[in-house]
Amino acid sequence: MIVIMQQEATEEQIGAVVERLTKNGFQAHLSRGVERTIIGVIGDRTRLFDMALEAMPGVEKVVPVLQPYKLASRAFHPENSLVPVGDLVIGGEEVHVMAGPCAVESEEQLLETAVQVRAAGATVLRGGAFKPRTSPYSFQGLEEEGLKILARARELTGLKIVTEVMDTRSLPLVAEYADILQIGARNMQNFTLLREVARINKPVLLKRGMSATIEEWLLAAEYIMSGGNHQVILCERGIRTFETYTRNTLDLSAVPVVKYLSHLPVVVDPSHGLGKWRFVPAMARAAIAAGADGLLVEVHPNPAEALCDGPQSLTPENFRQMMEELARVAEVMGRRLGGGAGPCSCR
Ligand code: PEP
Ligand code: MN
Numbered sequence: 291m292i293v294i295m296q297q298e299a300t301e302e303q304i305g306a307v308v309e310r311l312t313k314n315g316f317q318a319h320l321s322r323g324v325e326r327t328i329i330g331v332i333g334d335r336t337r338l339f340d341m342a343l344e345a346m347p348g349v350e351k352v353v354p355v356l357q358p359y360k361l362a363s364r365a366f367h368p369e370n371s372l373v374p375v376g377d378l379v380i381g382g383e384e385v386h387v388m389a390g391p392c393a394v395e396s397e398e399q400l401l402e403t404a405v406q407v408r409a410a411g412a413t414v415l416r417g418g419a420f421k422p423r424t425s426p427y428s429f430q431g432l433e434e435e436g437l438k439i440l441a442r443a444r445e446l447t448g449l450k451i452v453t454e455v456m457d458t459r460s461l462p463l464v465a466e467y468a469d470i471l472q473i474g475a476r477n478m479q480n481f482t483l484l485r486e487v488a489r490i491n492k493p494v495l496l497k498r499g500m501s502a503t504i505e506e507w508l509l510a511a512e513y514i515m516s517g518g519n520h521q522v523i524l525c526e527r528g529i530r531t532f533e534t535y536t537r538n539t540l541d542l543s544a545v546p547v548v549k550y551l552s553h554l555p556v557v558v559d560p561s562h563g564l565g566k567w568r569f570v571p572a573m574a575r576a577a578i579a580a581g582a583d584g585l586l587v588e589v590h591p592n593p594a595e596a597l598c599d600g601p602q603s604l605t606p607e608n609f610r611q612m613m614e615e616l617a618r619v620a621e622v623m624g625r626r627l628g629g630g631a632g633p634c635s636c637r
Contacts, residue, residue, distance in 0.1 A: 291330075291331040291333075291335055291338055291352060291353070291354055291355060292328050292329065292330050292331065292352070292353050292355055292365055292366055293307055293311075293328070293329040293331060293343055293349060293351075293352050294326065294328055294349075294350045294351050294352075294353060295307070295326055295327045295328070295329065295348050295349060295350060296326070296348050296349070296350045297325060297326045298348075299326070299327065299347075299348030299349075299350075300348060303346070303347050303348025303349075304320070304327055304329070304348065306346065306347075306348075307329060307343060307346055307348070307349060308320070308329060310341065310343070310346070311329070311331055311333075311341075311343075314333075314337070314341060315333060315334075316331050316332065316333035316334075316338070317331070317332040317333060318330070318331055319331075319332070319361060319366065319367075321366060321367040321368070321369070323368055323369050324369075326350075328366065328367070328368065330355075330360060330361060330366035330367070332360055332361070332516070335354065338352070339352075353365070357505075357508075357551065358505065358509060358512075359505070359508040359509050359511065359512040359552075360512065360516075361512055361515040361516055361520070362508045362509075362511045362512050362515055362522070362552050362553075362554060363508075363551060363552060363553075364550065364551060364552055364553050366553075367553040368553070369553060370382075370553055370555070371520070371553045371554055371555060372555075373493050373521045373522070373523055373554075373555055374493075374521075375414070375450050375469050375470055375493050376450055376469060378413055378414070378450060378628060380493070380523050380555045380557070380583055380584055381523070381554070381555030381583050382583075383624075383625050383626065384625065384626055384627065384628035385578055385582070385583060385584055385585070385616070385620050385625050385626070385627050385628065386413045386414060386557075386583070386584040386585075386627075386628040386629070387407075387411065387412045387413065387414070387584065387585045387587060387613065387616070387627060387628070387629070388412065388413070388414035388415070388416050388452050388470075388557070388584060388585065388586045388587070389403075389407040389410075389412040389414075389415070389416060389585075389586075389587045389588075389589045389609060390403050390404065390407060390412075390415045390416040390417045390588070390589055391403055391416075391417050391588060391589065391590045391596065391598075391603065392417075392418060392421075392561075392588050392590070392596065392598040392599035392602075392603065393417065393418045393419075393421050393429060393431055393432075393436070393596075393597055393598040393599075394417040394418065394419050394431070394432050394436035394439050394440060395429075395432070395596070395597050396439075397439045397442065399590075399591060400415075400417055400439050400440065400443050401439075401442070401443055401446060402591050402606075403415075403417075403589055403590065403591055403606065404443040404446065404447045404449055405446070405447060406589070406591070406606035406609070406610075407449075407589055407606070407609060408447040408448070408449055408629075409610075410606070410609055410610040410613040411613045411617070411627050411628075411629045412449065412609075412613075412629060413449065413450065413628045413629035414449060414450045414451070414452050414469070414470065415440065415443055415444065415447070415449040415450070415451055415452070416452050416453070416472075416586060416587075416588070417436070417439075417440055417443075417451075417453060418431055418436070418453060418454050418472075418598070419431050419432055419433055419434070419435075419436025419437045419439075419440065419453055419454075419464070420433060420436075420453075420454055420455070420456045420460055420464070421454070421598060422454070422456055422474050422476050422477070423598070428598070429597040429598055433460075434463060436453075437453065437463065437464065437466075437467040437468075438467075440453055440467055440468075441467050444469075450469040450470065451467065451468050451469045451470070452468065452469065452470040452471075452472050452495055452586070453467070453468045453470075453471075453472060454471075454472040454473070454474050455468070455471050455472065455473065455483070455487065456474065456477065457480075457483060458482055458483055458486045461483070461486055461487065461490070465490050465492060468492065469492070469493070470492065470493045470494070470495050470523070471487055471490065471492055471493070471494045471495070472494075472495045472497065472525075473487065473494060473495065473496050473497060473510075474497055475497045475498060475499050475500050475527055475562070476499070476500075478496065478497060478498060478499035478502055478506075478507065478510050479499060479502070479506065479510060481513060484510060484513035484514050484517070485513060485517050487514055487519065488513065488514045488515070488516070488517020488518055488519045489517060489518065489519070490519065491519065491521075492519075492521065493521040493522075493523060494514055494519060494521060494522050494523065495523045495525050495557065495586070496510060496511055496514065496522055496523065496524055496525060497525045497527050497559070498524070498525065498526050498527055498529065498541075498544070500527075500528070500529055500530050500538060501529065501530055502529070504544055504547055504548060504551070507524065507548075508524075508548070508551065508552055511524060511552070511554060522554050523554065523555045523556075523557055523583075523584070524548060524552070524554050524555065524556045524557065525556075525557045525558070525559055525586060526540070526541055526542070526544045526545060526548075526556065526557075526558050526559065526563070526582075527540075527558075527559040527562040527563055527586075528540045528541065528559070528562055528563030528564070528565075529541050536563075536564045536565055536566065536569070537562065537563075537564060537565020537566070537602070538562060538563055538564070538565065539563075540558070540560055540563030540564060540573055542558070542573070542576055542577060542580050544556075545558065545577065545580040545581050545582050546580060546581055549581050555583040555584070556581070556582055556583055557582060557583060557584040557585060557586055558573070558574070558577035558580075558582045558584075558585055558586070559585070559586040559587070560573035560574050560577060560585065560587065561586070561587055561588040561599070561602045561603065561604075562588075562599075562602065564602065565601065565602045566601060566602060567593065567601065567602050567603055567604050567608065570587060570602065570604060570612070571604075571608070571611070571612040571615060574587065574612060574616060575615055575616060575619045578616060578619045578620055578623060578625075579619055579622075579623060581623075585616075587604065587609065587612075588602055588603040588604065589603060589604045589605070589606060589609045590603035590604075590605070591605070591606060592605075593605060613627070
């Protein structure tokens with residue numbers, strides 16, 4: 291349910307509506323737009339009509355939100371949400387590119403990648419320290435040592451860090467190091483984990499489950515938001531279809547659909563979406579054209595030797611070329627890439 295206030299509603303009138311709602315056991319979420327204020331209401335809908343809110347001064351109308359997700363819906367928050375990550379803003383005019391290896395393998399591998407992606411214009415460094423691998427015999431990640439290496443790369447380059455948290459047990463540790471907590475596709479419906487990240491005051495990159503509908507994905511975001519953390523960034527990373535040539539089918543149609551249904555920023559991961567490096571740049575360009583707020587791209591200094599996801603990883607040189615193209619596409623879309631390209635000062 292949303293309460294739409296009149297354009298000329300005063301602060302006192304807004305406050306009075308919020309007070310009446312909270313006194314009656316509802317949660318009220320304010321969204322202040324340029325034009326008017328909207329109050330999102332969570333609680334028993336039948337009781338809301340008894341309260342005759344429409345009779346209160348300053349109220350224009352009370353409208354039901356038909357979608358099962360509320361806080362994530364655009365009705366609740368008509369303007370795009372901005373998610374700050376330190377001095378970066380995800381969801382604004384700048385398109386942010388998050389790049390790095392699938393997994394942190396060694397200090398040398400990560401620092402080399404970090405310096406290169408930073409020079410090409412990335413603003414966030416990706417790298418898994420805890421890896422969700424299909425086989426228990428595959429490389430599982432360097433765990434805490436991997437997180438320490440990520441922190442050293444951040445210190446060296448100034449890049450922000452996005453890294454996956456796989457379970458509630460390791461959450462406190464991962465949260466100590468990460469600037470953005472990544473929830474992987476396999477964990478999108480790990481509701482216990484979603485509730486725990488909701489209690490942490492850090493942005494969350496929520497990947498779409500490989501068989502998740504858009505509604506299920508937005509409901510997963512709702513878990514995090516209803517638990518108190520509104521800093522959610524959605525990430526489309528491909529879904530399973532009958533097609534086998536590519537690893538997944540990158541659902542770029544999800545970008546405009548989610549932007550229509552929700553106010554949350556959307557990032558696209560063409561690396562996992564296709565599973566083949568050759569096609570990554572084309573889909574990265576298409577993602578920006580479709581309205582994505584950012585990209586998540588795997589880059590490895592030597593993809594042939596990568597311990598994880600080598601076939602879909604770009605070399606630093608391929609990444610640099612792609613970034614030049616992306617800058618042009620962003621400009622056509624009236625946006626620009628975050629992070630001025632240039633050599634890193636490497637403090
Ligand atoms: C990853 O980003 O390395 C990863 C494991 O992605 P996903 O959860 O989308 O498979
Ligand atoms: Mn990967």
